[in-house]
Amino acid sequence: MLFGIAVMIRTGKLLLLFFLLLVIKANAQQLNNSIASLIKRTVKDLGEEKNDSIRVRLMGKLSYSYQYVDFKKSFLYADSALRLAKKIDYKVGIAKSYNFLGLTYATIGKLDLALINYLAALKENEKSGIEAETAKNLNNIGETLIKIGDDTTGIKYIKRAYRINKKYNNKNSMAISLSLMSEVYLYRADYKNALSHLYEAKKTSNHTVGAFDDGYFYNKLGKIYLKQGNLDSASYSFKKVLNIDETEPDQKISTLFGLSEIAIARSDFKESKKLLEQALEIAKKSNARLELIRVYKGLSDVAYQKNELKNSISYLNKSTSLKDSLLGFQTSGQILNSLNKIINEQKDSENDQLRLESKIKQNELSKQNTILIILVIGITISIALAIIAMFSFRSRNRAYTKLNLANEIIQKQNQNLEQSVEKRTATILEKNKKLKDLAYFNSHNVRKHLANILGLIFLIKEDGNNNEYLNLMESESKSLDETIKEINKMIHQ
Known part of the structure; x- marks a missing residue:
């Protein structure tokens, strides 16, 4: 009797997992179709447009669209936009192009290059007196520093961004600043402040169109609940992400990883492995190399729990190798050196x-x-x-x-x-x-x-x-x- 109940429960979990995978694939296909349609329209507009300023903006839009689709094209459009913006001395376009280059490099885990471009965008906006736009650059710089583990410096930039966003009543960017503060508190295991800042971000955004959407919110919420040990609330939040259309690849990967951790906590290693393999597939297709580090580490942990030591070591080596190349001591040092150098150069320039x-x-x-x-x-x-x-x-x-x-x-x-x-x-x-x-x-x-x-x-x-x-x-x-x-x-x- 008990064996039958266990079989039924296991079967139910497998069916649920299968259903989730179907939802993910359906959403992924829908997202791919939507992105493809957007890219096609934008490429057509770019070919017909004669105004160089508008062409710069269209190329930036294409760079952003290609971030998780084709890194080379994303980089090419951002770089071309930057060159054209410099040629016509389009100050806003120069800053935005630097920012798009930073986002492109961040997608593949080149955080040092991402940071350099974010700082260049910040400097350009400050030099041009476009203070409202600097908040986005400051948010990106703060997020990058958090990713390499320097939350102390990171939150300083985020707080600067928040003050500027509040000054200009930029709801969406203000919500991003608050969510990044929430991430810092999560990193410090201060779950109460992490939750309060995230909900404040949600309230501030008020469903405005932009980066702070429902997928972003529920993914962050799921992470907090997971770290807090509230598995049911975490699972509910992560599943909400999978049911949202046009979810970004990094959000999907993070969500699948979160669900896999819940499965591990419940000793369902088979389900965890399937979720991680799905995340691995998306990460490889989207060049999300930072997410790959976590996925490989997760697969290594699952293999270890299943006593598959060879696979565990293989995945661990891949995770360590990728981490060393992207976030290792040398690279992290280079990032901090680059940051200090650029900040000093900026200060020298300001002086x-x-x-x-x-x-x-x-x-x-x-x-x-x-x-x-x-x-x-x-x-x-x-x-x-x-x-x-x-x-x-x-x-x-x-x-x-x-x-x-x-x-x-x-x-x-x-x-x-x-x-x-x-x-x-x-x-x-x-x-x-x-x-x-x-x-x-x-x-x-x-x-x-x-x-x-x-x-x-x-x-x-x-x-x-x-x-x-x-x-x-x-x-x-x-x-x-x-x-x-x-x-x-x-x-x-």
Whole structure:
């Protein structure tokens, strides 16, 4: 009876596994058809498009579509987009192309090259002043650092991304930042914070179209429950992923791996192996080399539990070899060195820029100081001239006042002088008139006496006495007459 029940349970599990595999294959086929259709349409649009900026965006879209389909084509389109964007100096396109190159390298596990391109994208966006786009670059850098085990540095970048996303209200990228924080807490076995941040990410995304979809959410949720030991909730979450159309290959692989771990925990090694083999097939087709490390490790553990030591060692060697090439000490060191080098170069560049800006500001300040000095001198001279002009104006006014006063005095004096002259002239005329009258009067009076003298003289002559004296008297009388004539003449001139 018990044996029959066990057989029924085992049969039920096998049927469930078979059903899951059918669902996975159906979804995979549907996803492949959808991707193929998208690629076909985009290639057609690219061939017809003449605008170079749009061509850059279309090539980026093709690179993203080919990530898990054909690495070479994904790289080719991203690289071509970068070259064209640089040629036309399309700043946004340059940054996005670097980001697509980073995503392409991350797909095949080349995390050092992925990180270099993410940092280049970040630098380009910062240089162009496109802060909103830097959040995506910071998320990618943080995720890469978490993958190589540097969660301390990784979360710093993620928190920067979150602040920028919040500033620009970028819901989808903000949700990615929160989910990456959740992954850090999961890495630190802080399941409470891991769950709270993941649910906050879900709430923030609010079903917006983008990278944070239901498949992404339930895959992350399943991982947390699995690490927490809640196998039923983990199984439920993982199965939800498999029922979602257009699930990304990395999500499928991670989901199948999670289900295989649940099967191992329940000692169902056969089911675990089938799930891992399915994951292995998808990982190989999609070039998901980081996922291959975990799948090979899982297959090694299952083989060991089944006492298949040879297979266990073989899978373990494949996992170790791939891990050493992608995440080994040397590679991880190179990644960190690359990160430090790029960060230092970026800081040096920023310092050079700051020094240049400081020098420019100093030159501008010097020019401003020179202009200010000239302005102050000009103002001082203007004030001095104004003061001089004011004093000159006052002096001139005082001079004009004095001059006016002098003119008034002169006018008064002139008026007085004219009056004096007129008065004096009148006086002189009056005196002249009197003098003329006097001269006339005296002249007649003198003539009268003179005439008398002359008469007397004539009488004396007639008598014959004293002729000589009389002649003298006559002569003097004549002289007197001449003198009087002269006086009259002078008066009448």
